[in-house]
Amino acid sequence: xxxxxxxxxxxxxxxxxxxxxxxxxxxxxxxxxxxxxxxxxxxxxxxxxxxxxxxxxxxxxxxxxxxxxxxxxxxxxxxxxxxxxxxxxxxxxxxxxxxxxxxxxxxxxxxxxxxxxxxxxxxxxxxxxxxxxxxxxxxxxxxxxxxxxxxxxxxxxxxxxxxxxxxxxxxxxxxxxxxxxxxxxxxxxxxxxxxxxxxxxxxxxxxxxxxxxxxxxxxxxxxxxxxxxxxxxxxxxxxxxxxxxxxxxxxxxxxxxxxxxxxxxxxxxxxxxxxxxxxxxxxxxxxxxxxxxxxxxxxxxxxxxxxxxxxxxxxxxxxxxxxxxxxxxxxxxxx
Numbered sequence: 001x002x003x004x005x006x007x008x009x010x011x012x013x014x015x016x017x018x019x020x021x022x023x024x025x026x027x028x029x030x031x032x033x034x035x036x037x038x039x040x041x042x043x044x045x046x047x048x049x050x051x052x053x054x055x056x057x058x059x060x061x062x063x064x065x066x067x068x069x070x071x072x073x074x075x076x077x078x079x080x081x082x083x084x085x086x087x088x089x090x091x092x093x094x095x096x097x098x099x100x101x102x103x104x105x106x107x108x109x110x111x112x113x114x115x116x117x118x119x120x121x122x123x124x125x126x127x128x129x130x131x132x133x134x135x136x137x138x139x140x141x142x143x144x145x146x147x148x149x150x151x152x153x154x155x156x157x158x159x160x161x162x163x164x165x166x167x168x169x170x171x172x173x174x175x176x177x178x179x180x181x182x183x184x185x186x187x188x189x190x191x192x193x194x195x196x197x198x199x200x201x202x203x204x205x206x207x208x209x210x211x212x213x214x215x216x217x218x219x220x221x222x223x224x225x226x227x228x229x230x231x232x233x234x235x236x237x238x239x240x241x242x243x244x245x246x247x248x249x250x251x252x253x254x255x256x257x258x259x260x261x262x263x264x265x266x267x268x269x270x271x272x273x274x275x276x277x278x279x280x281x282x283x284x285x286x287x288x289x290x291x292x293x294x295x296x297x298x299x300x301x302x303x304x305x306x307x308x309x310x311x312x313x314x315x316x317x318x319x320x321x322x323x324x325x326x327x328x329x330x331x332x333x334x335x
Contacts, residue, residue: 003076003077003078003079004077004078004079005078005079005080005081005104005105006078006079006080006081006105006107006108006109007081007083007100007105007107007108007109007139008067008068008071008080008081008082008083008108008109008111008305009083009084009085009096009097009100009108009109009110009111009129009141010063010064010067010082010083010084010085010110010111010112010113011084011085011086011087011093011096011110011111011112011113011125011129012060012084012086012087012112012113012114013056013086013087013088013113013114013121014057014060014086014087014088014089015053015054015056015057015060015088015089015263015264016053016054016057016089017053017057017058018053019044019047019052019053021089022040022043022044022047022053023035023040025088025089026039026040026043028088028089029088042224046264046268047264049268049272050264050267050268050271050272054263054264054267055261055262055263055267056261056262056263056264057089059261059262059263059292059293060113060261061084062292062293063113063260063261063292063293063298064082064084065082066293066298067082067111067298067301067302067305068080068081068082070298070299070302071302071305071306074302074306075306081103081105083096083099083100083105083108084096085097085125085129087121087124087125093125093128093129093132094128094129094132096129097129097132097133097136097139097141098132098136100139101133101136101138101139105139106138106139106140107139107140107141107142108139108140108141108142109142109143109144109305110126110129110141110142110143110144111143111144111301111304111305112125112126112144113260113261114258114260115146115147115148115153115198115202115257115258115260116146116148116182116194116195116198116199116202116258117145117146117193117194117195117198118185118193118194118195119189119193119195120185120189122146123193126143129141129143144304144305146194146198147300147301147304148198148199148201148202148257149201149202149205150300150301150303150304151300152296152297152299152300152301152303153291153297153300154202154205154206154209155209155296156291156294156296156297156300157206157255157257157288158206158209158210160255160288160289161178161206161210161212161253161255161288162210163288164253164286164288165212165253168251172250172251173212174214175248175249175250175251176212176214176249176250176251176252176253177214177215177216177243177247177249177251177252177253178206178207178210178212178214178215178216178252178253178255179216179217179218179236179239179240179252179253179254179255180199180202180203180206180215180216180217180218180255180257181217181218181219181220181236181254181255181256181257181258181270182199182202182219182220182256182257182258182259183219183220183221183258183259183265184219184220184221184222184231184232184233184235185231185232186223186226186230186231187229187230187231187232188230190232196232199217199257199258200217202257203215203216203217203257206255206257214247214249216239216243218234218235218236218239218240219231219232219233219234219235219236220235220236220256220265220269220270220274221265221269222235236254236269236270236274237273237274237277240252240274240277240278240281241277241281244281244283249283250283250284251283251284251285251286252274252278252283252284252285252286253286253287253288254270254274254285254286254287255287255288256270256287256290259290260290260291260292260297261290261291261292262290262292266287266290270287271287
């Protein structure tokens with residue numbers, strides 16, 4: 001049987017690899033508005049606080065490579081060829097779709113490296129990719145749905161939190177709060193958007209598996225200077241202060257489940273700002289590791305993609321590919 005080539009198109013936020021690219025990156029985030037010197041100084045201070053430029057670009061590339069390698073290792077019927085597209089840095093999402101077209105890719109499975117669906121990530125990324133594919137008359141794109149509920153993803157966070165709790169006495173565990181956190185978003189942009197409910201559902205799934213009662217949802221990384229009530233609340237900082245004062249917690253475990261890699265929002269907003277506040281309040285700060293290229297996490301994403309039937313003749317026949325290793329067909333692809 002002739003081996004076909006399937007595109008694996010992975011989309012992500014994007015991050016500059018070098019300090020010299022920060023201004024262009026920030027300008028793109030601001031829809032072409034050049035940031036002021038004061039804004040750039042504040043941003044550079046944050047990056048300096050985490051030791052330099054964010055590691056996100058390198059980690060994202062490693063995640064993409066690991067996923068493509070995994071998909072090629074578990075079956076031998078298709079050559080999975082990786083393509084990338086970013087929201088705010090080159091190659092942009094449009095560039096990735098154009099590259100697939102140039103390479104003669106007829107179909108591709110597409111994944112956004114964000115577990116929850118919102119107008120700021122999955123919805124936007126998918127719309128941009130679809131627009132270009134339609135203009136170019138191909139390739140045919142099949143989009144993976146939100147994947148926050150994948151067992152491997154939930155288990156990753158549960159295991160990380162449990163590892164921290166196991167280092168505490170029973171009394172210390174009772175006085176420990178667990179914050180399930182994700183990026184705050186403008187309230188006005190949430191109409192018709194499942195993001196908040198999906199994050200809250202993530203917290204419920206983690207709480208159920210943990211069996212720990214002190215689990216809270218908190219929102220982080222809201223825009224600097226945003227007015228109270230205009231972004232999702234409570235913020236991690238406000239909730240930290242409130243619960244320490246009212247409930248007497250002596251430690252807080254911050255689990256930033258809205259992200260999949262170490263980057264500025266985690267390494268600064270959590271590991272610097274939240275940690276500084278915890279120290280001022282006299283409590284202990286904890287954070288489990290990020291998924292990054294964790295093997296089980298990558299395998300979970302692979303399962304989410306591996307069953308997506310990508311060629312029309314296979315969908316019509318409703319038959320799995322045949323061979324020494326075959327793809328399973330259990331996830332419905334959306335176009």
